[in-house]
Amino acid sequence: MIIELQKLLAGIINTLEEEVGPDVAPGKARAQFYSCLDLLNNLAAKLDWNRSLLSTEIAGVEDTLRLTLPLVEKVAGSRRGGGAEFSTLASNIAGVLAEEAADGELFARRVRLNEVLEEAIARINAPGAEDGLDEDGREAIEQAAATLREHLRNQTLRDAMYLKPMMLGKISQG
Amino acid sequence: MIEQLRAFLESKLEGAEDLVVSDLVRHTEGFSLETFSFEAVWNVGGEQHSQRYVARREPPAGLLEPYDLEPQFRTLAAIADTPVRFPRVFWYESDPAVLGAPFYVMEWVGGDVPIPALDAQGNSPFGDEGERLSLGRDFAAILADIHQVDWKAKGLDFLGVPRDGRDAAERVVDFWHGYAERSRLAPMPMMTEAFCWLRRNLPSEAPVALLHGDYRTGNFLARDGRITAFLDWELVHLGDPMEDIGWASCRLWRGDSSYVGYLLSREEFSDWYQAAGGFEFDRARIHFYEVLACVKMAAIMLTGVKAWDDGRTKDMRMGFFDQQVAGMYASIAEILGIIELP
Structure with a gap:
């Protein structure tokens, strides 16, 4: 779910029409092909990403960021010589959690939350991130890293549940 | 034409x-x-x-x-x-x-390109155990041949010469990180987790050899149980030989088999590669490059998605990665020990 659904469907329809249609043999196959295309054209305007999938992912990121926030604040406070980058991260996490998604903007909300989640992963797991931290800070950064990994685990397993086996052999062999 | x-x-x-x-x-x-x-x-x-x-x-x-x-x-x-x-x-x-x-x-070299997957009739890409073993020996030996090329004598410095094993690793991590970033269409939390892991676990010592860069089942021609030629040298470069071994061992090329590239066990790969003059297998470095292999494959998939999203190609073989990259993220999670896959 990287590309927005309407754009993805428009591209699929375009590829089918221009790249596949001309090579479909006349007769039964062509009749079936254009029937499918007609249906896809009409369905496209009525479809959206599954709200339940998006909502589950959004809730998962929000929960993770809520758990991570106090740990990041602790890291920011325990860093000798200042923890400005962790203060900024804490502020960004608090900011995104305070935002509310307007109706129909779940996809955008998911993107925004994952941007901050990714920022947290990059900051907390960066080489040397634990340098200059006192014992409490080290413990907090380890907990934060584990919390983020737990989310990655849960989201990966959720995504995998809906993933059909890749048809690499058929695609490669043509 | x-x-x-x-x-x-x-x-x-x-x-x-x-x-x-x-x-x-x-x-x-x-x-x-x-x-x-x-x-x-x-x-x-x-x-x-x-x-x-x-x-x-x-x-x-x-x-x-x-x-x-x-x-x-x-x-x-x-x-x-x-x-x-x-x-x-x-x-x-x-x-x-x-x-x-x-x-x-x-x-033109004759032969077929076996794909690491069952064919439409459910048959293995390799006819029988004898063919698998024969191709597996060639697979290991040809890689050893590539890694033994005297790249200095052949004047291959133009490929870029790493200072040492750590520099070689850092260069490929930088390369694939940049590659993934150029294709960024959405946040990539799993990729970022993996790149952080790679940068924290850079190997220190390693020889520098000529690498194929895309050494795997699907990139060679086979005929009568022998590999006739290795193809697709787009990613050729100088680096740690364990990089090619990590890439060849990637889960994606195993298909539904337990074999490296659907062809040979890890022990056979190690034994036959070294018998042909290859370097000693280093498990820690191979693990590092297997993590990189998953990240690299995800970056390649994201490049296809970006090209398709940009409208530069209508080839659905690029667009279909929009969904399938999730499977590659699962492979990254598995190799980092975040999840266990069957």
Whole structure:
């Protein structure tokens, strides 16, 4: 779910029409092909990403960021010589959690939350991130890293549940 | 296209007269370079010559873009007298006016390209255990041959020479990180987790060797139980030999088998590679490069998605990665110990 659904469907329809249609043999196959295309054209305007999938992912990121926030604040406070980058991260996490998604903007909300989640992963797991931290800070950064990994685990397993086996052999062999 | 190829060959084959190009075939295997084979017949001083050639052309968009065929052409030309099995290359043309995009011409080598997956009838890509073992031995031995190329003597410094094993690792991590970033369409939390892991676990010591860069089942031609040639050298570079081993061992090339590349067990790979003169297997470095392999494959998939999203290609073989990259993220999670896959 990287590309927005309407754009993805428009591209699929375009590829089918221009790249596949001309090579479909006349007769039964062509009749079936254009029937499918007609249906896809009409369905496209009525479809959206599954709200339940998006909502589950959004809730998962929000929960993770809520758990991570106090740990990041602790890291920011325990860093000798200042923890400005962790203060900024804490502020960004608090900011995104305070935002509310307007109706129909779940996809955008998911993107925004994952941007901050990714920022947290990059900051907390960066080489040397634990340098200059006192014992409490080290413990907090380890907990934060584990919390983020737990989310990655849960989201990966959720995504995998809906993933059909890749048809690499058929695609490669043509 | 036949006329363009004919004119090109005429300019290259000294003294050629009555040159005829025929039987042009576009090959659909592979996701990267456009591949055409064709027959050429000509006379020199009344004597008839013929040869089947292959032209490999940069595609308008692809999984390994941006393309530059010159380094692989120069490398293959430089190692022509080594035991490495690959199609010998003849000419490189950088002028897009000649054939629509830069291309090179190489010899045609017979054989099939086994894919690491069951075929439409549910059959294994390799006929029987004997064929698997025979191809597996070749697979390990050819990699050892590549890694033993004296790249300094062959003048391959233009590929970029890492200072040491750590520098080699850092270079490829930087390269694939940049590659993934260029294709960014959405947040990539799993990729970021993996890149942080890679940067925290850079190996320190390693030899520097010539690497194929895309050494795997699906990139070789096989006939009668032997590998006739290794193809697809777009990612050739200098680096840690364990990088090729980590890539070849990637879960994606295992398919539904437990074998590396659907071909050989890890023990067989190690034994046969080293028996052919390859480097000692280093489990820690192989693990590092297996993590990189998953990240690299995800970055390649994201490049396809981006090319398709940009409208630079209508090839659905790029667009379908929009969903399938989730499977690659699962492979990253598995190799980092975040999840266990069956």
